[in-house]
Amino acid sequence: MNPPSPIAITGMGAISAIGEDVAANFRSLVQSRHGIGPITLLDTYHRDKLMVGEINITNTELYDRLAIPRHEAYTRSTLLAMAAAREAMAMAGIDTNDDYRTGLISATTVGGMDATERYYDDYLAAETNRHFIPTHPCGYGTEQMARYLGVNGFITTISTACSSAANAIMLGARMIRAGLLDRAIVGGTDCLSRFTINGFNSLMIYSPTHCRPFDENRDGLNLGEAAAYLVLEAPDLAARQSKKPLAYLTGYGNANDAFHQTASSDNGEGAFLAMKTALELAALKPSDIDYINAHGTATPNNDLTEGHALLRVFESPDALPPFSSTKAFTGHTLAAAGAIEAIFSVLALQHQVVFANLNCSQPIASLGIRPQTRLETKQINHVLSNSLGFGGNSSALLFSKADD
């Protein structure tokens, strides 16, 4: 069976703790410069206690950079999203006023929660901040983005915990293949919030120090904030406009672990099914994969079960291609993670380089697999990227190199 034609990726935009655009993110990755440090902007009890991947730009500064009037209500996730999506659209050179059907599919879990938690009592007492009340629903920020970016076509928002952005990317590709869109701006955004920091801390999976993905002694995650968007186009559309794609999206899969609300099953069933589906759709074999950008949150449960799932797909430690989690650079950026890591996967293909998995000194003994701990240049044609979330939501995306 021939695989369906690949989806062209023609633009990318990213803002994270390791850079304010895609180029800066790439520089940090190749220089092994992480973005994890103390909390400086968010007002929380955990300020001097927990480490995060924070973007060192205030909301006011983001308003100014985006030329948004100060009196309008935009929450931080939306501001970050608009910055990243604008970069992606500029790179792709798309004009939303032409005749092509452009969709916007965005992912978030925090939505407007950072405003809600800040003004929870204040809304009742004073009028000053009440214009932020409508910003709470996850869908609201996407609608603001659509207006800001000039997208008049299909828009929707996905929220499936930590796999959200991967699912937004997948829907964009599926809608293009179904003939419902010509191109799609897809990705995700989540800012830091007291809600999520306290949530993961209450689950006792928040590291007291720097997270250590795939290390035997890993002790939890660091949260981060980020927004990342990609422009997907039907391959014939990209060709007609003589655009050279940055890379192709060739496979994707989503499955449910159906095991537990937060923990993954021992053998990583959901992750296994998602990776298998992505490979089948792309008509590729496990041995075709040259690099895996793992979900690798550095929680004891995730890395162990994802490791088991990888071993099930690739069958032996020796057959496993180089893999790394980049979360020690950015922190776990929740609904943005699938998109920021999709961009890292495309960067890996463009620059033929495997990024390092930081802070791993002792691999997980029971797995017998060792992540790539140093930057390495090698031939890369296909990259697999995993995103796994609460509620057993498991997604895998497969990216392939554009022709030279």
Next chain:
Amino acid sequence: MIRPIYIHGSGCVSIQPTFESGYHFETLRAYAQNTVPAFDPDYKTYIPPMQLRRMNKSMRMAIFAARSALQEAGKDTADAVIAGTGLGCLHDSERFVETLLAEEGQSLNPTPFIQSTHNMAAAAIALSLGCKGYNMTYVANANSFESALLDAQIYLAEHPEQAVLVGGVDELGVRTVQFWDIAGYLKHDTPAIPTPLGAMPSPGEIAGEGASFFVASHQPGHEALGKVTAVETYFDATDASVFISHFLQRHNLDASAIDAVLLGYNGDDRYDQAYATVEHTLLAGIPQIGFKHVLGEYDTVMASALFLALRLFKRQDIPQSLLLNGTQPRSLQRILIYTQRRGKNHGLILVEKK
């Protein structure tokens, strides 16, 4: 154009006794309050008591509606679960915010945090059925269900041999309701369900809650309840009659081919004009049916409107309390549903009996 999907089973929890077998909106529960919580079925029918105790309202309502739909379809499980929810598990979100504001730095109970995640209802259905397939949750405000339904259409086009559970769920909160009130969303002036439409216009909506799920596939089967031919959304639109007429053109339909139209009148005189415009122009002369005046307003009430449309196909009779305008059609074969919320998130579903 994407192929229609057939609906084989439906389940609905709402502020009316929609969970009762064969319910046809003839006997209506009346309320004189705002907000209106769901009229609860006995959730223990489908959920073991130990699990039920730990589940929030969204998870309960969603599992109940999904299991009812499966039962009607004569199936034990589905291959995928696709849900829409405007606000997710609102009550647990509020609980966790309140806990952290009061006790940040102490040891917090993580359960409300876990269960505040927007995909918890779809995940709870998957867990309850042991369904390891595709699992998705859309949070597109008042178009959340329409996004889920569109995904179901795409998914079934990709997997024509499979069956999916698709639906929508939204629950009421407590503090959030106060915020809605401050923002001017809610009706103050003698709120009532059924809401009198037209007589004494006043601003504000009556907030309800509920869940509706459907079993859908590409197979017509013998006893399909109906088929969803098309679903479309328009976030921002100035004139509903323009996009509705384009929608009908794209589906090669003349307005006269529609046997009845379900309109989302909710008694909020600031926004009901959108329906009045199409009622008096494009769709003039077509029987008009209301649903929000008996179900209340919430982001995924569109799913319950689809539930109602399927019931109308079965009974071939529009209860008088729902018929806003026009006369009983001779036959109900094709229904158009149109809704919007606060002037945004316009949604259209075209549903046919055969």
